[in-house]
Amino acid sequence: MDKRLNDGQDLRVPAICRACDARHRGICGAMTAEQLAEFSRFTTRKKIGAGTELHGQGERVISYANVLRGVVKLTKVMQDGRQQIVGLQFAPDFIGRPFASESTLTAEAATDAEICAVSKGALDRMVATAPDLEHKLYHQALLELDEARDWMLTLGRKTAREKVASFLHLIAAHYDPECNETVAFDLPLSRQDIGDFLGLTIETVSRQMTKLRQEEVIIVENNRHVIVSDMERLARIAGID
Amino acid sequence: MDKRLNDGQDLRVPAICRACDARHRGICGAMTAEQLAEFSRFTTRKKIGAGTELHGQGERVISYANVLRGVVKLTKVMQDGRQQIVGLQFAPDFIGRPFASESTLTAEAATDAEICAVSKGALDRMVATAPDLEHKLYHQALLELDEARDWMLTLGRKTAREKVASFLHLIAAHYDPECNETVAFDLPLSRQDIGDFLGLTIETVSRQMTKLRQEEVIIVENNRHVIVSDMERLARIAGID
DNA sequence: GTAGCGATTTGATCTCGATCAAGACCAAAG
DNA sequence: CTTTGGTCTTGATCGAGATCAAATCGCTAC
CATH class of the missing domain: 2.60.120.10 (Jelly Rolls)
Incomplete structure (x- = not known):
């Protein structure tokens, strides 16, 4: 993707x-x-x-x-x-x-x-x-x-965790054409929209984001600004080849 | 679709x-x-x-x-x-x-x-x-x-029942350009393939097919030949507008 | 400041579909 | 005929994600 x-x-x-x-x-x-x-x-x-x-x-x-x-x-x-x-x-x-x-x-x-x-x-x-x-x-x-x-593969076959990671990876990769290890950006979508994009409820999206935060894969400020500390790791979680 | x-x-x-x-x-x-x-x-x-x-x-x-x-x-x-x-x-x-x-x-x-x-x-x-x-x-x-x-809508937001009905509807509509009420055809896919198309396991596909059979929405012979008795009804089950 | 309100998070519980495990069916081969 | 192997169905159980409910956050207006 x-x-x-x-x-x-x-x-x-x-x-x-x-x-x-x-x-x-x-x-x-x-x-x-x-x-x-x-x-x-x-x-x-x-x-x-x-x-x-x-x-x-x-x-x-x-x-x-x-x-x-x-x-x-x-x-x-x-x-x-x-x-x-x-x-x-x-x-x-x-x-x-x-x-x-x-x-x-x-x-x-x-x-x-x-x-x-x-x-x-x-x-x-x-x-x-x-x-x-x-x-x-x-x-x-x-x-x-x-x-x-x-995205059909994401919707049909990935877990909630993988879906959320895939979404973050998609947005991060989009705002960072150079593919750095660390990327910071503002989420362009609300939790509801993310859910509608991933085929999940907002609660599940929120829980998975919280988990990724706790595992220090991402840092979130103000519910909108996100910093991905290790894109490689995020990609691995997302199940991206 | x-x-x-x-x-x-x-x-x-x-x-x-x-x-x-x-x-x-x-x-x-x-x-x-x-x-x-x-x-x-x-x-x-x-x-x-x-x-x-x-x-x-x-x-x-x-x-x-x-x-x-x-x-x-x-x-x-x-x-x-x-x-x-x-x-x-x-x-x-x-x-x-x-x-x-x-x-x-x-x-x-x-x-x-x-x-x-x-x-x-x-x-x-x-x-x-x-x-x-x-x-x-x-x-x-x-x-x-x-x-x-x-299909992304099907994968992301439909239930197993709706997914299976959507698949049957897709195939039936494909083999019957005239959109008759009753349509007969051979499934071009195995249960495994249907599962891989719908983001489901073969067991879930099988169970939903059985249910549709019991409700007389479809008739199945030899696990391959299918007759849809009422396309309108199938469409309704599939959640097609 | 704080009141109000929508968005988000967190918690408790439920449910649909996955998983694990037999069994049934069917066709080809012996 | 029986055996073999693959595909499909059925049953029992489990668990990821949905649902329901409440608390918290963050922003705007006062």
């Missing part, structure tokens, strides 16, 4: 838009100046608060987005309220499902975030004519598929 | 090859006669027995394949042997992960099967120059991503 997540990072589709600073790599790089100018007429940069829904499960989708800052969670809900997070999108990930009008999941900001929204029609039209653009999107889809399948 | 699986079916990449009967739709349709001729020099049609491994986790991949008949399971294994099936490929699905040299999973025939193997280099070269071909592959990757995410 971790490894590929880092390797893949550079391949992810970054900011698509007009005002997104100087970060016009990725998708934009695949366009001519002309296309870019035309395209930027349909993009909007937005700051959104934690909990803001980009689109709901079953809704018609009218825009795509690129994450510029923060974390967006992709969730599926059952009628009775049971919920599963099926993906976490970090900057500069693309959010959206080309070639489908209705979404099969909800995209919601897990933290305060900044996105660059793009009208669906505009991007669809460009994708239809710019093979490079589609190539970038295909790349990201394959990375997401790899991540989803890695 | 079911719905999209059926809808998507037509979009899947079908047979790529020379001798694969008259079913030259999909990928091949995206090629010129010239390309097709060149391409067919690198394809081989093969019959493989249940259990045959196409490629292993961590191995270098030298060929892709299209499933022509039978079912291929994609699995991930942990060092200690715990196993999770992360995908099932039916005809005419494409098997392979473009843009990666090493596989992160094992592809193995779950039933006797027939495939059309293609040299990786040849397909990669074509993909680089034929946008239509990449478009088809992108489509399939998105469908597989949808399926993986649907």
Whole structure:
């Protein structure tokens, strides 16, 4: 999960838009100046608060987005309220499902975030004519598929302890591309969200975090700030090859 | 899961090859006669027995394949042997992960099967120059991503009963595109495989099957042949919206 | 400061699915 | 026919994680 997540990072589709600073790599790089100018007429940069829904499960989708800052969670809900997070999108990930009008999941900001929204029609039209653009999107889809399948192993076969360690490892590896022994970061998810990501209850998540704290695998401050003292050890606990 | 699986079916990449009967739709349709001729020099049609491994986790991949008949399971294994099936490929699905040299999973025939193997280099070269071909592959990757995410909800949040019902529903829906009330089919997986797909033990799978049998939701003959008497009811038990 | 409130932790108990252990079924081989 | 070996089912018991309940933490507002 971790490894590929880092390797893949550079391949992810970054900011698509007009005002997104100087970060016009990725998708934009695949366009001519002309296309870019035309395209930027349909993009909007937005700051959104934690909990803001980009689109709901079953809704018609009218825009795509690129994450510029923060974390967006992709969730599926059952009628009775049971919920599963099926993906976490970090900057500069693309959010959206080309070639489908209705979404099969909800995209919601897990933290305060900044996105660059793009009208669906505009991007669809460009994708239809710019093979490079589609190539970038295909790349990201394959990375997401790899991540989803890695997580299926976690959901189906790992213990609560291994699941929590896997989650911490995933986040730590994400915020530390250099893979140092010690990593510090703020958790982008609440205990409830972590539970929904791991298929566990908040109580179980809490208990496993406490145990890892007692074993000095992690240090936790303010329930949010985490320091992993030994990533190798964490990986071993997580059952990562 | 079911719905999209059926809808998507037509979009899947079908047979790529020379001798694969008259079913030259999909990928091949995206090629010129010239390309097709060149391409067919690198394809081989093969019959493989249940259990045959196409490629292993961590191995270098030298060929892709299209499933022509039978079912291929994609699995991930942990060092200690715990196993999770992360995908099932039916005809005419494409098997392979473009843009990666090493596989992160094992592809193995779950039933006797027939495939059309293609040299990786040849397909990669074509993909680089034929946008239509990449478009088809992108489509399939998105469908597989949808399926993986649907299954994550099953793995993370459903009960054993719901999981087994979900599995039966998935297979039944796959073999009955018309969504009749009653569907009969042969299970393409052993109890062990079903367990590995659902994140359960074989005993739990067996017990839940027995219960569904007793409740007359299904009829089972020879441990393999299954008749679902009421798909609606099965869907309700599976917790499918 | 402290009052209020949601998020998190901790504790006690229960339950579903895992584990351990026979037994039944079925097909191929002798 | 019986034996053998694999797969599946059934039964008894165990335990990890869920559930229910209460206490504590941490933040904001006053």
